[in-house]
Amino acid sequence: MKRLFFVLFTLCCTIAAQAAQYQQHNLQGNTLNIQTDSGQLSLTFYQSDVVEAFYQSEGVKQLPSFSISQQSQPQQLRLTESAAALTLGSASLTVKINKAPLQLSYYYQGKLLLAEEQGYFQQQQRQQQPQQHGFRFALSDSEKLLGGGQRVLGMDRRGQKFPLYNKAHYGYSTESSQMYFSLPAVMSSNKYLLLFDNSAKGEADLGHTEPGIMQFSAEGGRSSYVVVAGDSYPALLNNYTALTGRQPLPARWTLGNYASRFGYRNEAETRAVVQKFRELKLPLDALVLDLYWFGPDIQGHMGNLDWDKNAFSQPEKMLADLKADGVNTILVTEPFILTSSKRWQEAVAAGAIAPGLDGQPKTFDFYFGNTGLIDVFNPKAQDWFWQIYKGLAEQGVAGVWGDLGEPEVHPEDTVHAIGTANEVHNAYGHQWADMVYSGMRRDFPSQRPFIMMRAGAPGSQRFGMVPWTGDVERSWGGLKPQVELALSMGLFGFGYIHSDLGGFAGGEQFDKELYIRWLQYGVFQPVYRPHAQEHIAPEMVFHDKQTIETLRPWLNLRYQLLPYNYTLAYQNSLTGMPLMRPLFFSENSLADEQNAALMDEKNSYFWGDAFLVAPVTEPGVTSWPVQLPGGVWLDYFSGKRYAGNNRVEVPVTINTIPVLVKAGSFVPMAELVQSTQHYSSEKLTLHYYADPSVECAKGEMYEDDGKTPDAIANGQFELLNFYYLKQDGQQKFELRRSGDYAGKPASRELTLVIHNQTARPATINIDGQRIQLVPQQARFNRMQNVAWYDKASKQLKVKINWLVDKQQILIR
Template sequence: MKEVSTAKPKRLLKKFGLATLLPTLLPTFLAAAMQPAFAESSQGTNPETGRSYQSHQLRDDKLVIETSDSQVTLTPLNSGALEVHYQREGMKQLPSFARAQLEADVQAQLRVSQDTLRYALGDLTAVIHKSPFAIEYLRNGKNLLAEEHGFFANETMRGFRFALQEQEKLIGGGQRVLGMDRRGHRLPLYNKAHYGYSTESNQMYFGLPAVMSSNKYILLFDNSATGTMDLGASEQDVMQFEAVAGRSAYIVVAGNTYPKLIENYVDVTGRQPMPPRWALGNFASRFGYRTEDQVRETVKAFREEDFPLDALVLDLYWFGPDIKGHMGNLAWDTNAFPKPVEMMAELKEQGINTILVTEPFVLSTAERWDNAVASNALAKNLAGKPKQFDFYFGNTGLIDVFSEDGRDWFWNIYKDLKDQGVAGWWGDLGEPEVHPSDTVHAIGMADEIHNAYGHRWAQMLYDNEKADSPEARPFIMMRAGFPGSQRFGMIPWTGDVARGWGGLQPQVELSLQMGLLGFGYTHSDLGGFADGESFDREPYIRWLQYGAFQPVYRPHAQGHIAPEPVFHDRETRDITRDFIKLRYRLLPYNYTLAFENSQTGMPLMRPLFFEDESNLALMDYKEAYLWGNDFLVAPVMDESDQVTVELPGGTWFDYWNDNQYAGDIARVDVSLKTIPVLVRAGAFIPTVGDMKNTREYSSKELRLDYYAHDSVDRSAGYVYEDDGVTANAFGKGLYEKLMFAGERTESGIEFRFDREGKGYSGAPQKRSIELVLHNWRQEPSSISAGGDIFKLVSAEKSLSNNTAWFNKRSKTLHVKFNWTEKHQALTVTL
């Protein structure tokens, strides 16, 4: 870290009557100015806060400023991110939950003048004004964000105030149904269940004390306590965070583009590790399977109806016959599941993974209650005894995941179940759903750490899973957490949503909001969870169609209407089967999205405003989204045979029939069998053949659909592949990247095919490629690769290696060849 003083030494010496000593003292003064622990003192009181600058020091990689009422520590996290921590004597501070514990390599530079400290990280600069004391933030020399009042604290509240710019839009706050721009709202920060929500909700399962601004910054309040984010609701131009306790710190992240902003953010809060490949498959799930026989009957129905299946989820009936009275048993109800180990082994033999629900509550009537008390596993009351309270499921205690005893007790249960064959964990009610304020945890009271409970629970699972099986990828699905929970592999869902159109309509908004702040696998109970008075088949079908382009495919519901499509009428089965099979065929594309997320934090579902960052109006659009880079998906949200889709520029092809759309909007005709799915001009879409589940996945035969268009001269894509199970396979080099590119020439198109990586267990030695060129209007004069001339055949069934077939009716050219070399080229000449 480098510090440079821009104050004039001669003027300062004259001020203190030392001008005559200048020749003697100046060298010493300048040398001291460059010392890493140099401190400068001055007085400058902010008349509104009463806060005055007194001195500053550089301590290792941090800038520490002493003011009249607090110590302010600025810690660089990367070239575009900075933590600011206000600490006041006697004020309790909690550890950071949001920050990943990573070493930061930042060449920060401090410049000191009479009026300011300028702390530059590279992309982000903090300007600390001495009088009045305030901090503002610049990106590329331009104002990005500024404290208005800055830090405030009294006996019952602490927080921060920032100034908002006039046209600024704010996305964030986590799961809410309020529209994409949350400016003008006052958001409670207390993770709380909202059973049966539909088209509006101000407070839900998974809140986030963070916002993303249209000015391309993220502001994260690293405080887990009960509080509120006021985004210009009370005062139009002020963003205020307030909490009853907790860590008095915030993190500012900047980026020149939204993708870069997200990358800088997850560099600070942690990247989501890749899930096992089976997590991208189809799940059987309901509330809930009551017996082993019912499990087997369900799996049999999927097989007989030709539906792929990768996982089966067991809700709370696995440990008790009734909804109430058994929570906390967390051991098999052997009357209903007499041979669970054999059952899970049987499922595994078919390529189906078992996931169990668990909750953090132990009822006083549960078989494990006495053991939990004796093991010091439960949170306490004010008298130091296990805290007991009543809620829907019975009289209960709450496991203290903030205590070592609580974590060890809980993990021992998981470890035993894992050894029996459980493949994944579902953590439910982890807000926690009921959490009395007088509950005492190892590090604080309930209201201090409430919003970090699910976060700490996920960390306990992830850390122990990695210690127990370091080469494996855990599956951890949770209903609540905190910024940074994604680094523990957390897969959130949007809670107990109502069935019907009203439940479907907010789901894109919810997933986009969460994905932009690190949670790229946020998904919904497909078809809706909460039972209504009647069942409407059409929104159920539409929801499951949308699910094919959602991070996790998991229909789940309560009541008398089955969530699994295999138990519905024939037309429903046929329609949903097609979409589920399509999801499996798209595994090369979808798995590559998972890889990109693990590297840069880019969500799988992306807002359209990423395509036109200057269009602020597009930030409000939540009726459609990008699935990765090349698909634009618009779920059908009501009874309609035509959907109007806003376009972010460029040309787009209808995935079902190759119709082309350009301009500002597309009016897409739909039937019950289709939803609007558009493909970017110039895109390569990789697919494989049908399979029973992801265990059968192979890219030995790979189809590449290339969408040719005059407006796109060059385009490229790639597929990331590994064995689907090994942790950090990319970091170990155990992967392949299959890269492909196309470039238009005056005479046709030249394609390049390249591979990188050491390979992985089970990787094909060669691949049979079917390259399909869409929007191809004439039979080519020649096709060549490596000196080989391809033969044109008259029918698709005649395709074999080094042959091609032109389909005049669909305007597609099919080219088939073997990809054996690391670098290959293919030329299509008009």
């Protein structure tokens, strides 16, 4: 009885507002406006599969949407009315609006997707607490919910309750309910995506307090949510990123190797680490300078945002020399200006510091010193802050690292230009990224921006944001959740989420095996950036020869895969498809029960369409379990064949982790280079993974100059398409290319490598011309338009000079 009273009391305190009642409506274009007894509800179709519900209750302040970037597209909508309800629908998505009480239900192709339990509510649990508002939805019994941003809770977050408040979690490992980058959004196993379009401090309750209820709430912000539908999970992501924005194509160097630590203390040390990579012939494309570039120690200098000339006496020459050597320099910046910094008075005079309730610049203490916070929502502050970035870019800085942007410390009595700290907290990093990206596109129109940030909001990906998973513990426990974190973020458009390879925080002794395993995993991660506290070197060049030689082929593979990886970047910019993809995205596992099971998989993932990767996250193992979706899979290292829809144990050594390739995959690879400035696709190796179960297959490769912004939109690129057809006892490969860009090779030397080729062919023809099948690899290496079969590895290699836009290889 006491428990029942407590539940009833809690519900009464929680849901203070009565459900609204319908009064009248009008349809204007794609928006249905409904007047209720407590305000207005607007339903807007942005696409045929995307609709926003925006409740504008009387007397409730509304902040702008930071998430929605798309303009509503013209739709053919149907509106019908009965005494009890309105029905508004596109060709595929329908909203049923119950009039009394007002309650919305969403149907996709006639099937119920989602329904409000009460819809919009306002609440105040205690008098001293701020009033909250939000939404409640009914959940189906077996429904799984993925999302919420960075959390270490398992892929399915159903049954969890967690804060919607970006907050640093230093040294996390196998559990975390609150981290740097929260997202008020979920993807459901019922094939809908729900976005709570609100930037304020809040909470998500995904069936924790009430098992059948999903509730989002916040202290102010915007009382809006968006329902996204689609006929597949990739379609949900495609529709969602069409609404919130897609990641611009990054510069090719973004996919290379980074030298990064906390941190390089002077110019000599910076130059020396680059020289070390070059001496050991380990590829390198970027170098990250942490906070010592503007001060000699950790505390007291944040906000200087100018070179410490005692440590970096000639920064522009250093930047130019590094650039000439193929190394792009990235600088850390923070939004805090210490009162002890050189720029404090300048920032105050410019009106750049967010004020407190008294209207004066708000100051407070945190780890780095006494500080103020830049108000990135204030146009004056943006102008002042951007001029610093502009000056650095003019000096030759290639990329921006925005750290502590949750913000890490954000007093509640801080007043920003558009709202209080708690109202805009989760949009701070988003607005910061917007400022930098907009400035770069305006003032440096020939450069693709690089913006690495620790926190943001839904839609931040459209500013080219490259997030990472924060200050992870340097331990096996820190490595374990990295796939879960990446997949959870990738489902909502953040295709470049990555970890500090090797782990960042702590670790008293160097764990060689942990380090190797983490950097092996990193080859199949969007950004290859080892980074750590400096007492254990994060760069492989400073470790023993065995460690270096174990990792050398992995780093080389990263560079050889540039054509494949760059194509993943292209696909991401077109559709929002992340580079790391969850197993339930599998085309060969479309049955609902199979996908529901694969939704829980947090240890393995697809790298693009071709690879399935399962990082080894425990020491001393000789085999590693891998859950396989449907299809046939071939071990990248041994060639062993595995049947899909199965859980297998894959043998591993210190030199290998489970990397499997889907039968029917094309994987283009390039010649090894020491920096992407030397990258060329004039010599390509095209790997095809054959299997009797696959009768037709296709693949693609995207190429441009690697640096021109808007290359896709302006048609400054080339697409290489690959096709395979097995028919009448013969194998036919067709190569096609189309498009143009500055620097495109007139022809390519292409070596087609067919894996799992079980027999030596009788004849091989290229465009009807028979070519020689030589008995030795040495002869194959010296000749053109030639083939060679290796029985031991079951590989057939065919080398051609690809001159024309369409070429055909016929194998009998």
